[in-house]
Amino acid sequence: MSDTDVAEQPSDMLYSSASRRTFFKRAAATAIAGGALVACSDSDAQKKLAGKADASGGTTAPNPAPLSTAASAEAMDRMHEAGIKAFPAKTEGKGNQLMQPVMDKGVKVYDITAEAVKWETEPGKKVEAWAYNGQVPGPQIRVREGDKVRLVLHNRLTESTAIHFHGLELPNNMDGVPFITQPPVKPGESFTYEFTAPIGNHGSHMYHSHHNAAKQVGLGLLGAFIVEPRRPSASERADIDYVMILNDGMHGYTLNGKGFPATEPIVAKMGQKVRVRFMNEGMMIHPMHLHGMHMTVIAKDGWMQPAPWKCDTLNVAPGERWDVIVDCNNPGTWAFHCHILPHAESDHGMFGMVTALIVA
Numbered sequence: 226m227s228d229t230d231v232a233e234q235p236s237d238m239l240y241s242s243a244s245r246r247t248f249f250k251r252a253a254a255t256a257i258a259g260g261a262l263v264a265c266s267d268s269d270a271q272k273k274l275a276g277k278a279d280a281s282g283g284t285t286a287p288n289p290a291p292l293s294t295a296a297s298a299e300a301m302d303r304m305h306e307a308g309i310k311a312f313p314a315k316t317e318g319k320g321n322q323l324m325q326p327v328m329d330k331g332v333k334v335y336d337i338t339a340e341a342v343k344w345e346t347e348p349g350k351k352v353e354a355w356a357y358n359g360q361v362p363g364p365q366i367r368v369r370e371g372d373k374v375r376l377v378l379h380n381r382l383t384e385s386t387a388i389h390f391h392g393l394e395l396p397n398n399m400d401g402v403p404f405i406t407q408p409p410v411k412p413g414e415s416f417t418y419e420f421t422a423p424i425g426n427h428g429s430h431m432y433h434s435h436h437n438a439a440k441q442v443g444l445g446l447l448g449a450f451i452v453e454p455r456r457p458s459a460s461e462r463a464d465i466d467y468v469m470i471l472n473d474g475m476h477g478y479t480l481n482g483k484g485f486p487a488t489e490p491i492v493a494k495m496g497q498k499v500r501v502r503f504m505n506e507g508m509m510i511h512p513m514h515l516h517g518m519h520m521t522v523i524a525k526d527g528w529m530q531p532a533p534w535k536c537d538t539l540n541v542a543p544g545e546r547w548d549v550i551v552d553c554n555n556p557g558t559w560a561f562h563c564h565i566l567p568h569a570e571s572d573h574g575m576f577g578m579v580t581a582l583i584v585a
């Protein structure tokens with residue numbers, strides 16, 4: 226994605242052309258009410274502009290007509306306020322839902338179907354997604370180290386695919402990379418992955434397509450694969466365990482498959498500990514910044530850190546997973562967002578990789 230694409234994206238993502246027209250209309254109306262520069266109706270303005278038409282058929286008049294500073298600031302602030310008031314906005318579909326396995330003689334069995342669906346990333350914005358079991362991100366899989374796991378992938382897509390278990394140290398033939406470790410799973414076919422969750426390899430991992438992946442993962446073929454330790458260490462004990470998957474593919478900048486204001490707030494009580502598992506399934510870095518409280522980093526890519534360390538902004542690069550603990554000791558609603566600002570805010574307001582930690 227080029228810089229230009231990034232700069233264009235906010236308005237394209239958040240507002241239709243109809244709402245942009247509403248924005249300019251409202252701005253003009255505000256200017257009139259304030260006795261500001263724009264003091265003519267639409268048709269008057271059009272006549273004036275027509276009078277200044279040049280020989281090329283264009284016009285030398287400013288376009289759109291300039292607003293007073295107060296009027297344009299007011300118009301912008303209203304859009305920002307509307308976005309915040311809409312949060313958390315309802316949308317159809319919820320990704321990253323915990324999946325219960327079917328037990329088969331001591332094996333945890335997960336049936337995963339890859340197929341195209343319509344996915345609502347923000348209110349009214351429906352996009353094509355390639356999803357596991359109809360969710361973006363796909364269902365959250367949680368096993369314990371040493372568990373026997375069978376994952377059956379059914380391909381209902383128009384392309385071949387395969388699943389790679391990102392972060393898991395598995396036998397080579399279970400690594401899910403077409404032509405390196407297995408044949409591609411063709412449309413209409415199924416493939417069975419079977420392995421034991423490796424002892425000592427617990428933590429925050431992922432599963433995703435490893436075939437035409439820029440497109441397939443960008444469209445939603447991804448999910449969390451968490452391996453719980455048999456004996457959790459004291460530093461990882463938490464009251465709330467929250468998975469936050471970042472993506473920046475065809476659906477724009479998303480947290481768990483949704484863009485602000487349709488992202489999900491994390492809600493905690495005073496004194497609770499929240500564990501956030503950041504996972505980056507995108508193609509860009511995303512420095513995640515929490516207001517009001519620091520984060521204590523306990524694990525990188527599932528591996529416990531030699532000693533926990535503190536920060537308020539944590540860069541999460543593509544493929545990385547970082548686990549942090551937040552000690553919720555400061556009440557309020559705290560912004561929690563990517564600090565590459567064009568991933569989070571535009572002149573139309575906040576969008577994309579923004580959510581909140583609410584300490585009640």
Ligand SMILES: [Cu+2]
Nearest residue numbers: 511563565568
């Ligand atoms: Cu970002």
